[in-house]
Amino acid sequence: MNRTTRRTESTKKKPVLHLALELGGKEWKLAFAAEVGQRARLRTIRAADLADLVHEIARAKTRFGLPASARVVSCYEAGRDGFWLHRWLCAHGVENCIVDSSSIEVNRRARRAKTDRLDAQKLLSQLLRFAEGERKVWSVVRVPTVEQEDERQLSRELEQLKSERTAHCNRIQGLLQSQGIRLKVGQKFLDQLAEIVLWDGQPLPEGMRQRLLREAERLQGVQEQILQLGRQRRQRLKEASDATTEKLRQLIGLKAIGENSSWVFVTEFFGWRDFRNRRQIGALAGLAPQPYQSGESVDHTLGIGGGNRRLRSMAIEIAWAWLRFQPRSRLSLWFQQRYGPGSRRTRRIGIVALAWKLLIALWRYLQTGVLPDGAELKTA
Numbered sequence: 001m002n003r004t005t006r007r008t009e010s011t012k013k014k015p016v017l018h019l020a021l022e023l024g025g026k027e028w029k030l031a032f033a034a035e036v037g038q039r040a041r042l043r044t045i046r047a048a049d050l051a052d053l054v055h056e057i058a059r060a061k062t063r064f065g066l067p068a069s070a071r072v073v074s075c076y077e078a079g080r081d082g083f084w085l086h087r088w089l090c091a092h093g094v095e096n097c098i099v100d101s102s103s104i105e106v107n108r109r110a111r112r113a114k115t116d117r118l119d120a121q122k123l124l125s126q127l128l129r130f131a132e133g134e135r136k137v138w139s140v141v142r143v144p145t146v147e148q149e150d151e152r153q154l155s156r157e158l159e160q161l162k163s164e165r166t167a168h169c170n171r172i173q174g175l176l177q178s179q180g181i182r183l184k185v186g187q188k189f190l191d192q193l194a195e196i197v198l199w200d201g202q203p204l205p206e207g208m209r210q211r212l213l214r215e216a217e218r219l220q221g222v223q224e225q226i227l228q229l230g231r232q233r234r235q236r237l238k239e240a241s242d243a244t245t246e247k248l249r250q251l252i253g254l255k256a257i258g259e260n261s262s263w264v265f266v267t268e269f270f271g272w273r274d275f276r277n278r279r280q281i282g283a284l285a286g287l288a289p290q291p292y293q294s295g296e297s298v299d300h301t302l303g304i305g306g307g308n309r310r311l312r313s314m315a316i317e318i319a320w321a322w323l324r325f326q327p328r329s330r331l332s333l334w335f336q337q338r339y340g341p342g343s344r345r346t347r348r349i350g351i352v353a354l355a356w357k358l359l360i361a362l363w364r365y366l367q368t369g370v371l372p373d374g375a376e377l378k379t380a
Contacts, residue, residue: 015066018131019057019074019094020124022116023047023081031120032060036128040121050088057094075127077101078141086143097130099123102306103139148272151244154233155263159310161226168219175212179204190216233259244271247366253377254365256325257318264314269359270366278360286312287356304352312355319355330373331357 015034022029024047032041041060045052061070072094076085078101089096104126106112129137144152169185176183180199183192193212196204204212237248237259244266251262275281282288286307304312323332331354339350361372371377 015070016131017057017061017064017066017070017072018124018127019060019072020120020127021074021076021085022120022123023076023079023085024116027116028053029116029120030056031124032056032064033124033128034064034066036132038064040124042117042120054092071095073127073131075099075123075130077104077123083143083149087146098141098143100139100141105137142273144272151271152267154229155260155267156310158226158229158233158260161222161229165219165222165226168215168222172212172215172219175208175215179208185216185219233263247271250366250369251362254326254371255376255378256321261314261318264310265359265362268308268311270363275363278356281359281363282356284308284311285315285356285359287315287352287359315355315359316351319351319358322354322358326375329375331361333374 018033020031022031026047028045028047028049030043030045030053032043033039041063043056043060045056057072058068060066061068074089074094074096076096076098078098083098086096086098104123126137172185172189173183176196181196183189183196190213193204193209193216198204203209236245237252247266247270248262251257251265252259257265269285273284275284279288284307286309287304289301289304291301322329323335326332334357335350335354339347342350358372361375364370365372
């Protein structure tokens with residue numbers, strides 16, 4: 001009788017210390033565990049006390065009987081601490097991932113307990129599942145390099161300054177309107193301010209006049225910074241030759257796309273992210289609809305949302321411009337055929353679909369250099 005002999009091999013798992021960080025403004029909660037089902041070791045340290053963090057990691061290894069050379073896998077939620085902690089952890093041999101907060105599972109009860117301690121324990125339990133191979137337990141944030149992160153500062157600062165400029169203009173107009181005066185805030189506003197009189201021919205009260213002067217000075221400072229950043233941006237487009245600038249020039253060459261939109265598209269989206277399919281583009285831009293189907297209920301979508309807010313608003317704005325400046329492109333013809341005869345609400349829904357399709361077309365254009373069907377380049 002022949003017997004089949006099988007060699008059984010067992011691979012012993014290498015010891016790993018799992019660490020979840022719940023980051024706060026004053027304190028950080030640390031939750032440690034070595035394996036699934038183990039009671040978490042919870043510790044509290046001062047925020048950004050890196051020496052104490054190293055000390056607690058060493059103590060946790062001793063507590064769980066792990067060697068000093070054991071791997072450390074950690075995670076924390078994306079937030080105002082940004083990426084510096086991730087870079088520090090990786091530089092010290094810790095395998096870290098940053099988690100998208102909106103992808104973390106939560107209890108569906110209307111009322112649920114929530115503390116930093118419970119959040120750290122929940123984060124740790126999901127980290128253990130993620131380390132065991134359950135990759136869809138949450139969404140991991142792609143971390144840019146220091147240079148890639150720094151490239152986003154110019155367009156973000158410019159966006160913030162323009163928002164401040166609008167706020168100053170609205171405040172000045174509101175103050176004037178409270179005195180019965182309607183005046184457009186322009187370059188000659190300070191000269192016009194000296195000539196403003198009230199309804200009865202009296203000059204502006206001194207307190208109001210001084211306040212308007214100070215507000216106008218703040219507006220002028222913001223305007224000067226906007227012009228300075230605009231010059232800096234144009235100078236880079238003129239002289240730089242790096243890969244990011246080449247993509248900027250490539251997009252600006254298309255009709256309907258200007259400097260503002262190209263900077264947002266490249267620095268926030270296409271410049272450093274590796275997309276594998278069109279679904280990833282729609283999800284990250286917050287333009288992909290979320291399906292909903294349960295039992296016998298009618299299948300429908302939950303609408304759009306999430307993703308990069310800056311990119312989504314700019315993509316929808318450029319989609320309207322695309323219809324105007326690229327009327328013979330395939331995308332514009334598709335929109336006019338499907339949504340053109342509809343109502344205003346239908347067209348507003350359709351523009352979101354066009355924005356998603358346009359982002360996909362621009363992604364392929366930057367990857368392959370092939371123009372979107374029917375699109376035209378700007379003339380010299």
